[in-house]
Amino acid sequence: MEKIPMTPGGLVNLEDELRTLKQVERPAVIRAIAEAREHGDLSENAEYNAAREKQSFIEGRITELEDVISGATVTLSDEDSDDESIYQIVGQHEADISAGRISVHSPLARALIGKTIGDNVEVSSPGGSRSYEVVHVCFV
DSSP: OOOEEOOHHHHHHHHHHHHHIIIIIHHHHHHHHHHHHTTSOGGGOHHHHHHHHHHHHHHHHHHHHHHHEEOEEEEEEETTTOOEEEEEEEOGGGOBGGGTEEETTSHHHHHHTTOOTTOEEEEEETTEEEEEEEEEEEEO
16 A cells, blocks of 8 residues: 555544544454354354454554555755755645645655655756755654
């Protein structure tokens, strides 16, 4: 699954959902499966089948959330002006350049893939080509 960067608020929401799935939903479905087993023949037990389907959904969602939770904040120094800018790389739905959040699909974010502190990045944009030095990287 592709890792999707996000804001701290988005991360908190997903972590809350993950915690609920693990601490509330998962134990509840395990109890429901145990109760359904007590009713006898499992091959014709609709309650058992429904509980197993719900368990499958919960486990899949847990796996998905664990895979999705990630992100990065990058500090860049413009090589022409020495101005520093901080950008948080987020998914498309959270991008807001005025708030310093750039889409993972933007030219700048794509140019930063695989870069580390001290690396130079050349970015082509509608305003022309820009060069940056990676000053700091922080992963959430």
